[in-house]
Amino acid sequence: MDDVLLQMAGVGFSYPKQQPALQEIHIDLPIGSYLMITGPSGAGKTTLLRLMALALRPSVGEVRMMECAPWTLPYPKRAQMRQRIGFVFQDLRLIDHLTIMENVSLPLTLTRRLTKQVTAQVADLLEWVGLGEKLETRPLHLSDGEKQRVALARAVIARPVLLLADEPAGRLGQEYEHRAHQLLHVLHQNGTTIVHATHNTHVLRRHDGPVCSLKAGRMTWHRVA
Numbered sequence: 001m002d003d004v005l006l007q008m009a010g011v012g013f014s015y016p017k018q019q020p021a022l023q024e025i026h027i028d029l030p031i032g033s034y035l036m037i038t039g040p041s042g043a044g045k046t047t048l049l050r051l052m053a054l055a056l057r058p059s060v061g062e063v064r065m066m067e068c069a070p071w072t073l074p075y076p077k078r079a080q081m082r083q084r085i086g087f088v089f090q091d092l093r094l095i096d097h098l099t100i101m102e103n104v105s106l107p108l109t110l111t112r113r114l115t116k117q118v119t120a121q122v123a124d125l126l127e128w129v130g131l132g133e134k135l136e137t138r139p140l141h142l143s144d145g146e147k148q149r150v151a152l153a154r155a156v157i158a159r160p161v162l163l164l165a166d167e168p169a170g171r172l173g174q175e176y177e178h179r180a181h182q183l184l185h186v187l188h189q190n191g192t193t194i195v196h197a198t199h200n201t202h203v204l205r206r207h208d209g210p211v212c213s214l215k216a217g218r219m220t221w222h223r224v225a
Helices: 045-052 075-082 100-110 116-128 144-156 174-189 201-206
Strands: 004-014 020-030 034-038 060-065 085-088 162-166 193-197 211-215 218-222
Touching: 004 045, 020 045, 020 193, 020 218, 034 045, 034 201, 045 162, 045 193, 085 144, 100 116, 100 144, 116 144, 144 162, 144 174, 162 174, 174 193
Parallel strands: 034 193, 034 211, 085 162, 162 193
Antiparallel strands: 004 020, 004 060, 211 218
8 A cells, every 4th residue: 555654453552550542443544644633531642643653652453654564673763764753742842941943943953954044944934933033932931822833843844744733723822723724734735644633623624534533542433524
C-alpha cells in the first residue's frame, strides 16, 4: 500500500497496573489525508497520538510508518523517523530556559538545518502568529494562549510529513484559533498528513473527511453531518 503513510493493525496499549487505554485500533492513514479524532476526556486520544508519534510502543498489535516497522529498527533510525513527525502537545512542553525563538527553532537545530535563512523563516512564522515582538521572551513570561502559539509554530516549522495536533487551538482566542486552523489547512494543502484531536464541535462540523471517535479506548469511524 504505497499511498499509506501510517498503519495500525490490532493495536492496543496499557499503562502499568491500569485497564487498557486502547484496544483493537485499526487505521490506514493515506499520505496527504486529514483525520479528526474526537471523544470524551480519558477516551485515549492523547495515547493514540503518542503511539502515532512513536513515543509509545504498543502493548499488542503492529504500527507501520512509511512502509517500515519502526519498533524493529535501531534507535538512531527510529529517531530519524520521528524527526519527520510534528507534534502539538496538549501540555505544550516548551523549554522554559530557551527563548521562544530557540524553542521554535529546536526541530531544525536537531536536524542541523539552522541557517540565517531558516532563522528568518522562524521569525516570519512567529510574526504571523502574533509573537514577532517577543522573539527573545522565555515561556514563563507568556500567557497560556501565547505558549500554545509557540507550540504550534514549533510543530510546523520543519514542514513535517505527519503532523499530530492535540487540541492545537484549545487555549487560543477567536482570532488566533482561526489562524491556527488556517495554518493547518495550508500545511494540508501542501501535502502534510494531519491527525487532529479535538473536542471542538464547530471544527468537527467544518471537516468533510474521516472522523475517528474514541470511547473507553475503542474506536468507531464516521463522518460529521
